[in-house]
Structures are given as C-alpha cells and as structure tokens.
Amino acid sequence: MGKPTGFKEYNRELPEKVAPALRVKNYNEFESLYSDEKLNEQSARCMNCGIPFCHSGCPLGNIIPEFNDAVYRKNWEEAYKLLSSTNNFPEFTGRICPAPCESACVLGINKPPVAIEEIEKHIIEIAYEKNLVKPTAPLIKTGKKVAVVGAGPAGLAAAAQLIKAGHAVTVYERDDKPGGLLRYGIPDFKLEKWVVERRVKVMEEDGVVFKCNVEVGKDIAADEILRSNDAVILAGGSTIPRNLNIPGRELKGIHFAMDFLKQQNKRVSNIKFKGEDISATGKDVVVIGGGDTGSDCVGTSNRQGAKSIKQFEVMVQPPAQRTNAMPWPTYPMLLKTTSSHEEGCERYWGSIPKSFWAMAMVTCAH
C-alpha cells in the first residue's frame, strides 16, 4: 500500500478530455494522460484491501493492488511486470475495457472507486516509453508449429501466449491488416490504430508471422493448414450481423453497424474499401441498439456531420445509482453516458422498432 491515508486525502480524478465540440472535428483519441503528480495521487487511493475485490471483478485476474503500489513507488519495471503477467494487451484494455474491476473496488462502497483502468493505461504507456516492452519468446523452442486463424483480439492473444510458450506461430487473417475489431470495429477516437500496429510490431519481433489477405478455405486449403501445423486455433470471431426483419428492411440507407464503422476506420487509415459509400453527412440518423457499438455509431455519425442522431434502446432506462437489486460488488447495470453521448444525440428507451418507414439513415447495432 503506497500511502495509508491516500484514499482519505485524494478524490477520484480522470485525465482531461478535449471538449465535445472540438473533438468531433476529427477522429483522434481525445483523452490526455495524468501528470506525474496526479498519477501518484490516484494510485495512492488504493487501500490494498485484505480481500481485494477488484481482483475478482477483473476477468483477467489482474494483480491490481500490487501494481497500484508499484505505480505509487514509481517502480515502472515492477508495475509493468505485474500487469503483463496477466494481461497480454493492457494498451487495449486500458482504453476500451468496461472496467468491471472498478465496479468491484472496495473503495466504491462509499467513495468513487480507484481509477484502475486509467492506471493500467498509464503503466503500459510508460512501459513503452521506457522501452520495457520487449519480446518474450524463450530461447529454447518446442519445435511445434501452431496456426491461428483470425488476427482479432482473440487470435492476437492466442498467438502472444503460444509464442511465449516457445512454439512457432503463424496467424492467418483475411483482412488486409491484423487487429480484427480492434482495427476495423472500434473507432479511432477510442483506439488509434498506431496502438494496434505498435503491438503487432512487438509480436513480429517476437517471431509471430502474420499472413494477411489470406482467407483460410479460399486462398489456402484448410487441409494444408492442418498438414503443415501441429495444432490449429480457430479465432475467426463472429462476423454475421443480427438482422432486423421488420417492414421496410429493403429500403435504402439501412446498414449494419460493422459495415458503417469498418468503412470509416479504413477511411481514417487511407485504406481503400469495396462497395457503396456509407455516410451520415447531412442525414437524420437513427441508431438501433443502445450498447457500445451503437454508441460508436453515434460518435462516428457526429464526426461525419449528421444533421440529427436518435438512438433507440430496447431496455428501459436503467437507474443512475446502484439499487438493492444490484449491490456492491456485482457489476451494476447503470445508466451509462459514453463520450459519444456527450457529443450529442437523443436517446430513447424501452423502444422496439416496428418498421423502417420514415427513417433517413439507420445503423443496426442491436
């Protein structure tokens, strides 16, 4: 525990963000980093609990109190070692994880929780800056070859673990670059693509071979992959969207969220795409689906210059605070106002779409 009185002395603070009116003018990330002093204060808020519930809240089992303590002592090597022992890609989770660890944080019982996700992001960014992120492949190899099909988050994590175990790893990706949803689903304003490329470069230095523009079963036979490897991991993700078969579905201007988001991510990266141009510029946009993907469609539509944006969610509006039905340390289903919502949109709750008539442009993210 860095500072026994830290949780009493300091309030939770998050790094500054660019104002909504300014950040919608581009697709850049808009959250700054803490000053050294603020990072120190925020890590000092951790109470090093006897039973650290944050641990159980984190699906990765991140060793949170220990890395908070290392951050407080500015021991970056130790902080990075602890964080990377359970988390292959803290630079992704530190930006886009919904942070269930924070919902489980003991401090959250009567104060705002420790800013764990931000601290995680700072550890990895400082680790990169200090050149602590190094290849991890052992010198002694197993002699086994493994093929990973799909270079999205799951495929990348599998490849990172396999190379660490000493296997030879080849990742097959049908798209033009590795990353999957990280590259073509999540907008740049939440995760700039140099962050993905930086990690892929580390993995390549580690010995992972990426073969892009290769669709297994089409460009290369599945048999050949099986024959030339000792094991194959299928990490193709789910790319089949959920359709909404209601009257008017055949109308023009109705798109699946991933088609819309992928195109914009390609535009930002100056990568050509096939098919019809999908644009929200000057349109009245309706987003069906109130989750994170829907929110990404809202943020993208605002940046493209939509005339108006309405977002419909099937669930009723959740409460802003915990109720008796969702006590600490469970993950609470609370009203979430994302950065994209801050940028402007009308939100509707408890709405089940019955037809597409009279909607100008629709993205289905339900």
Ligand code: SF4
């Ligand atoms: S539950 Fe919160 S205060 Fe307790 S150890 Fe974890 S991060 Fe620190």
